[in-house]
Every structure is written in C-alpha cells, then in structure tokens.
Amino acid sequence: MSPRTKEQNDAIREMRMNQIMQAAAEVYLEKGIQLEIRDVAVKAELGYGTVYHYYKNKHMLLEDLLWDALSRTESAVQAALAGDNGSSIKAKPFSTLLLRKCIQDPSVFILLKSVADNFHHFPGNRFIKLFAEFQERIYSPFVEMIREGIDSQSPEKTANLIFGSLVGCAALNIHHNMQSEMDVEGFVDMVYSGIQSKER
Known part of the structure; x- marks a missing residue:
C-alpha cells in the first residue's frame, strides 16, 4: 500500500x-460557551485525540468557526452587495x-448572534479583529444600503433593528425546531413594511 500524497493528506485534513x-456549531447551539472538545468529538463521531490534534482548546476551535462563518456570510450576501440594482x-x-443563510448554517447564526451580543460570552479581546472585519465586510455596506434606500433618520439604528429582527427570527426557528419551511421573504417584507411606515 503506497503512502498518501500531499494532496490526499490536505483533502483529508x-x-x-x-x-x-x-x-462544534451543533454543540454550541446546545451548550453555548460551555461546549468542550470532548462534546465536539462525540458529535463528530471522532476520537478525542483526533479533534485535539486540530484544535488544542475550544477557544481556538470557536475562533476558526467564526472566521469561517464570516466568509460564508459574505459569500451568501454577495449577490446583493455586488448587484447592479439601485441601493434602494x-x-x-x-x-x-442573510436570514436564509442564518437559518441554514448554524455557524452563520452563531456569528450574527455573537456580534449582536458583542462577543460577551468569549474571554479576552480575541474577537476585536473579527468584529472589525464583520463591520467592514457586512455591517457597513448594509448601513449604506439603508442610508441610500430607506428614508431613515438613523441608518445605523435601522440596520441594528433589522439585524436584531433577523437574528431573533433565526433563533426561534433554530431553537424551537420549527418543522415547516419558514417564509423568509414574508418575514423580511413584514420587517421592512413596519420600518418604512414608522419612518414616514
């Protein structure tokens, strides 16, 4: 039996x-910051040593999870960010x-919830750079869309209200195991119609 090639090893890794x-995302949804590497190994059906080989502690694992979630989030909303339509x-x-991705991908939900909570469950200041990147890549472009597309006296407050609504809706869907397919467009329409009628 010949040894694996570098490409095969990279693919396995x-x-x-x-x-x-x-x-880790599934365990985090169940246990929050109390998650342990051992819990992740059980959920992944891997040996504890295998998980520990990749991640020496849960904070390193969660950090990787959230950085990966930022890339997934940016990819999910890229069509709206790059669209030729007017900002309105x-x-x-x-x-x-964003809401659809948040419901489908637990890591994106965890990222958005962590940003909304200002990472207060995580020790130290290890997420300052991640927060800054989220602001630059997701939040600030969204605020600009609000500024140009909705007659709002405070685009930041409006963006925060919408983000909070999306995270809350996703939390209900995820934590209460809603069986039926959620009407994402209907929920977003409801949020925007409420905001626009209030701003008039």
Whole structure:
C-alpha cells in the first residue's frame, strides 16, 4: 500500500476540519460557551485525540468557526452587495439572503448572534479583529444600503433593528425546531413594511 500524497493528506485534513466545525456549531447551539472538545468529538463521531490534534482548546476551535462563518456570510450576501440594482432595492434582498443563510448554517447564526451580543460570552479581546472585519465586510455596506434606500433618520439604528429582527427570527426557528419551511421573504417584507411606515 503506497503512502498518501500531499494532496490526499490536505483533502483529508480539510474534510476533518469541516466535520469538526460542523459538529462544534451543533454543540454550541446546545451548550453555548460551555461546549468542550470532548462534546465536539462525540458529535463528530471522532476520537478525542483526533479533534485535539486540530484544535488544542475550544477557544481556538470557536475562533476558526467564526472566521469561517464570516466568509460564508459574505459569500451568501454577495449577490446583493455586488448587484447592479439601485441601493434602494439592495437592502431587502441582502436581508433575505442573510436570514436564509442564518437559518441554514448554524455557524452563520452563531456569528450574527455573537456580534449582536458583542462577543460577551468569549474571554479576552480575541474577537476585536473579527468584529472589525464583520463591520467592514457586512455591517457597513448594509448601513449604506439603508442610508441610500430607506428614508431613515438613523441608518445605523435601522440596520441594528433589522439585524436584531433577523437574528431573533433565526433563533426561534433554530431553537424551537420549527418543522415547516419558514417564509423568509414574508418575514423580511413584514420587517421592512413596519420600518418604512414608522419612518414616514
């Protein structure tokens, strides 16, 4: 039996890390910051030593999870960020894409919830750079869409209200195991119609 090539080893490493991060997201939804590497190993159906080989502690694992979630979030809303439509039309599709991804991908939900909570469950200041990147890549472009597309006296407050609504809706869907497919567009329409009628 010939030894594995570097490419094969890299593919196995990537597959294992994805398996570990997916399990970590599921465990985090169940236990929050109390999650332990051992819990992740059980959920991923891997040996404790295998998970520990990739991540020496849960904080390193959660940090990787959240950075990966930022990339996933940016990819999910890219169509709205890069669209040729006027800014007035971009904010709603952006919100729709974000909510859909938040419900489908636990790591994106964990990221948005952590940002909304200002990372207060995490020790130290290890997420300052992640928060700054989130602001630059997700939040600030969204505020700009609000500024140009909705007649709002405070685009930042409006953006915060929408983000909070999306995170709250996703939390209900995730934590209460809603069986039926959620009407994402309907929820986003309701949020925007409420905001626009209030701003008039």
